[in-house]
Amino acid sequence: NQQSAIRNIRNHRIAMDLLCWTAALLLSSSAVAEALHLPRPPSASTSTSTRGDRAEGCTGRRHFLDASAAAAVVVAGGALPAAAAAVKDDEESSIEVYFGCGCFWHVQHEFVEAERTVLGRSDDDDDDDLLTARVGYAGGNGGLPPNGKVCYHNSKGVSDYGKLGHAEVVSVRIPPSKYYDFAEVYCRLFRNGYRPDQMGDRGSEYRNLVGISGGVSNPLTEQLFAASAKRGDMLDFAEGKGNDEDIARLVWIVDSDKYPFFKGERYHQFHDGFMKGENYPESYNKLVGLFDGEDFGSCPPRL
Numbered sequence: 001n002q003q004s005a006i007r008n009i010r011n012h013r014i015a016m017d018l019l020c021w022t023a024a025l026l027l028s029s030s031a032v033a034e035a036l037h038l039p040r041p042p043s044a045s046t047s048t049s050t051r052g053d054r055a056e057g058c059t060g061r062r063h064f065l066d067a068s069a070a071a072a073v074v075v076a077g078g079a080l081p082a083a084a085a086a087v088k089d090d091e092e093s094s095i096e097v098y099f100g101c102g103c104f105w106h107v108q109h110e111f112v113e114a115e116r117t118v119l120g121r122s123d124d125d126d127d128d129d130l131l132t133a134r135v136g137y138a139g140g141n142g143g144l145p146p147n148g149k150v151c152y153h154n155s156k157g158v159s160d161y162g163k164l165g166h167a168e169v170v171s172v173r174i175p176p177s178k179y180y181d182f183a184e185v186y187c188r189l190f191r192n193g194y195r196p197d198q199m200g201d202r203g204s205e206y207r208n209l210v211g212i213s214g215g216v217s218n219p220l221t222e223q224l225f226a227a228s229a230k231r232g233d234m235l236d237f238a239e240g241k242g243n244d245e246d247i248a249r250l251v252w253i254v255d256s257d258k259y260p261f262f263k264g265e266r267y268h269q270f271h272d273g274f275m276k277g278e279n280y281p282e283s284y285n286k287l288v289g290l291f292d293g294e295d296f297g298s299c300p301p302r303l
Contacts, residue, residue: 092175097182098261100169100209101189102197104135106273107170109280112287114185118178123287130290132173135271136264139209139254140165141242150262151299158300161262162205165243169209171261179220183227186210193234193249197274207246208235215239215255224253266296 101107111133115121121129137150142164144150149159150166161168174182189195195208212218216239228235240252242259270287272279 092177094173094175095179095213096171096173096256096261097179098136098138098169098171098209098211098256099182099186100139100167100207101186102168102195102201102206102208103274104168104170104264104268105271106196106275106278107168107189108133108135108270109273109284110185110189111170111172111182112270112284114182115172115174118181119174123290131287132171134171134263135268136169136171136262137161137164137166138169138171138211138256138261139167139207139240139242139244139252139259142166144260144262149297149299151297152265152268153303154300155303156300162203165204166262167205167207167209168264169211169261171263176220180223180227183224184230186224187227187231187235190231190234190249192232198248201274202246204244204246207244208251209240209244209254210251211254211256211259211261213255213257215258216253217255221253263296265299265302267302269296 099107099111112131115131115133116123119129121131123131140161145159145164147159150161150164151159153160153162172182195206197206210224212220215221216237225237228237234249236250237253238250240254240259242254244252266288269291270280270285272285
């Protein structure tokens with residue numbers, strides 16, 4: 001059940017904290033940083049909150065305990081990124097991650113802006129480094145139906161994403177070394193742990209969801225916890241099992257290998273926000289025109 005899932009992930013994090021501090025007695029964090037020639041990432045304030053019961057500053061524990069791998073250690077309120085951070089973005093293989101926080105329209109806008117500011121991506125169709133944020137669906141046990149479609153609510157009831165157990169999410173391709181930056185963008189979407197449309201769009205289709213390869217076992221997940229702590233530690237996290245409930249202040253973390261992303265329809269891409277007055281510049285809405293050759297599926301018209 002949901003409470004058991006939260007306890008399990010908390011216990012996992014506590015155990016990894018203890019292992020990390022044991023290893024830290026054998027090798028100081030300064031020696032790790034010096035040996036790996038790693039820069040310091042954005043500082044993450046530590047929290048005394050019982051949410052997640054995290055000890056002060058320890059992230060990337062799996063890498064830290066593997067002497068043959070790059071380490072990431074959070075010390076004195078600051079985090080050292082994984083060794084991938086020492087690799088230039090243009091030389092680093094990107095990963096696909098996705099984030100859900102209510103209606104996907106405003107979420108896409110925030111991640112498009114992050115792609116521009118954090119990664120320097122462009123909306124110039126002559127630039128090879130184009131924007132990758134797309135709205136779509138993920139997290140349901142229904143997966144991909146035999147017809148190969150996952151669709152928004154439509155007049156024919158074909159492959160309805162809600163009936164398949166999926167939630168609205170935004171997928172983006174990023175270098176692993178920039179995951180913390182995008183985790184921060186995600187956590188900033190919440191106010192006191194609640195999403196902006198918490199009282200409007202409700203139900204499992206709008207649940208809080210983060211997808212990454214390996215799910216909670218991926219060391220990058222610790223950077224998501226650190227980003228949440230920096231924002232006041234207002235969120236709980238639990239391992240998603242598919243078709244998960246919409247629970248306020250709880251983010252489900254799912255394995256994107258098991259729960260892949262399904263791209264949404266063209267008319268949903270680069271849309272104005274859901275909230276009243278949440279209209280974006282026309283230049284933003286027209287971004288979809290850059291991707292006319294992209295396959296956005298062939299779902300029936302929306303309801």
